[in-house]
Amino acid sequence: MHSDHARNAVAPVLLIEDEHELASEILVELRALGYSVQHMRSLAEGLAAALSHEAAVVIVDRMLEGEDGLAIVEALRNEGNRVPILVISGLSTVDDRIRGLKAGGDDYLIKPFALPELAARVEALLRRGETSRATRLKAGPLDLDLVERQLRRDGEPVELLPRELKLLEYFMRRPGQIVTRAMLLEDVWNYKFLPQTNVVDVHIGNLRRKLDAGDGRRFIVNVRAAGFRLDVED
Amino acid sequence: MLKTDFFGARQFRLALAFALAISAATVGAFGFIYLQVAGADIARVGAILTEEARRNVDASRERLAAALEARQTQHIRRIDYLALFDSSGARVLGNIPTLPSIPLDGRAHVVDGREIAAPESAIFVGERRADGGALLMGRNLQDTYDIEDTLLRALAITLAPTVVLILGIGVLFARRATLRFSTIQDSIQRIMQGEMRLRLPVSRESDEIDRIARAVNLMLDEIARLLDQLRSVADNIAHDLRTPLTVVRRKVEVALDAQALPAAAREPLDVALSQLDRAAVTITALLRISAVESGARNKGFRDVNLANVCAEACDFYAPLAEAKSVALTATLETPVWMRGDEDLLREALSNLLDNAIKFTPAGGAVRVDAKFVDGRPCLEVRDTGPGVEVGDREKIFRRFFRSAIGIREGGHGLGLSIAQTVAELHGFTLSVEDNQPGARFIMRASDKARARAVR
Secondary structure, rough: HHHHHHHHHHOEEEEEEEOHHHHHHHHHHHOOOEEEEEEEEHHHHHHHHOOOOOOOOOEEEEEEEEEEEEEHHHHHHHHOOOOOOEEEEEEHHHHHHHHHHHHOOOOOEOOOOOOOHHHHHHHHOOHHOOOOOEEEEEEOOOEEEEOOEEEEEOOOEEEEHHHHHHHHHHHHHHOOOOOEEHHHHHHHHOOOOOOOOOHHHHHHHHHHHHHHOOOOOHHHHHHHHOOEEEOOOO | HHHHHHHHHHHHHHHHHHHHHHHHHHHHHHHHHHHHHHHHHHHHHHHHHHHHHHHHOOOOHHHHHHHHHHHHOOOOOOOOOEEEEEEOOEEEEEOOOOOOOOOOOEEEEEOOOHHHHHOOEEEEHHHHHOOOOOOEEEEEEEHHHHHHHHHHHHHHHHHHHHHHHHHHHHHHHHHHHHHHHHHHHHHHHHHOOOOOOOOOOOOOOHHHHHHHHHHHHHHHHHHHHHHHHHHHHHHHHHHHHHHHHHHHHHHHHHHOOOOOOOOOHHHHHHHHHHHHHHHHHHHHHHHHHHHHHOOOOOOOEEEEEHHHHHHHHHHHEEEEEEHHEEEEEEOOOOOOOEEEEHHHHHHHHHHHHHHHHOOOOOEEEEEEEEEEOEEEEEEEEEOOOOOOOOOHHHHHHOOOOOOOOHHHOOOOOOHHHHHHHHHHOOOEEEEEEEEOOOOOOOEOOOOEEEEEEHH
């Protein structure tokens, strides 16, 4: 967690949220993770702060005192501002989500959500630039060739099913980053909801067993209340 | 259907009664005209005969013979029969065989044709002669019969088309009424099956049926409004519970993280945490149902290959089935294209698969099929679990319903509600049958959905 604090300290987050309790919970959560958070309560305030180009990530609620927070997203994009934006919303119909992403939002989180989920999304948006597009991914002893569709651990080939390969690829593109179950469901399997059973954990368990070299090293670790992380920084 | 047929029959019977009444009235009118005309004709002929008989009562035999000759050919004052009988009743001359049984009082009497050996009846006038004999003059009723024939022909010509027309209109009205009632009944059935946005058809005629349909529609609007209100209240409660739950959850977590936590406090706090998570999952699922329900119908629908959705879902659930030693297979021979929202269909199928795997014991099997049945897209999920009791087969789709087994297995009791909501959004029906053993969930396009797809 100390490395997280050091990295996040330089990342100012702008939160535009008029719901008092939710805002204070978000502030506590993000500040505990080391972010410096600026909080604005209205559309006008939020827009002014967002246009000042200081934030590394903007979190905006769609419902701001009866106004649609998407106006801020649109204004920023019209300015040519590419700052990552996380839209949070109580409006959760399929159309609402599509509209939110079309307006220029980078991620869309539907209320109610768990705070670690929000934190993980913010981290993902901040580190989006680092996400590798390479077809050869290396993390510690793991070496994944996406062209050959072959994983090697310490040079030894490891047989993976296509679905396991897809899952591992997602982790290897985001080493050290917290990945929630919802993120895996959305990005790996296109599931925009949480299934009732812990299917994701079963997938992770299978992948872990395949990666296990029998030496007690766990590459994919659980992060309590949040999800998982590929941990290979030895 | 029975009711509408009955109504149709009623309409037709009404038309039939109307046709009968019209026929009776027409026949009555013609009868009256006939009696009047015939009566007038008989009176006219009677008057002529009376006058002729009086004038010729004592004419000589020779004159009478000549008159008989002449009058039979003359038209206006034509006399068909002329006879002279002596006082003993024997015929002296004339063209009737015997003396007809009428009084010789110089008045007109109708004599039956048989009495005078003629095909038609006739009018006769008899006068007593001074010599004691009897003079009889008569004319047959051919003219009157002709009038009768003409009138009957006219009646037939008038009445037949009228009756046909009335019955035709009756059939038309009956069929229209049947059609309107069956469309209304159809709509009501669909509304009862949950298509709450549907309304009864209202025609342009604003008759009684339309007035009732409008009233029912207003009632449905009101019900829908109340349901929406109820739902939004429920949603708001669910929504507002979320923030306090989040806060409490955080506090519990902080307490669990504390170094100085007494060992006795750990277990209750762990239970509290898991119960809070359960509440959160329920709230999420509830809000999810309203989100799907309030989604604009058909908006954002694309061509979706249902077989593809199934293949992906099976791939996703394979590890879970494997972990439970349940054989998960999919029969997906051909692409099954339909209009729909892929994300929602995936969610519905996921809930069905989730349940199927959950309820199937180790060594059992879960099978997924996507196919066309009667040209309609159809999705089936079969398992070899305990199945669904007959009495529960409707109830399991209700919110929060959990069978005895469902309660044992946990779960929020909303998975099938979500699946059904998604099915309805697509114009599909979701039902459960016996898989002998196990449950067989069938999601298939209703007639209307197929009609939409074809168009």
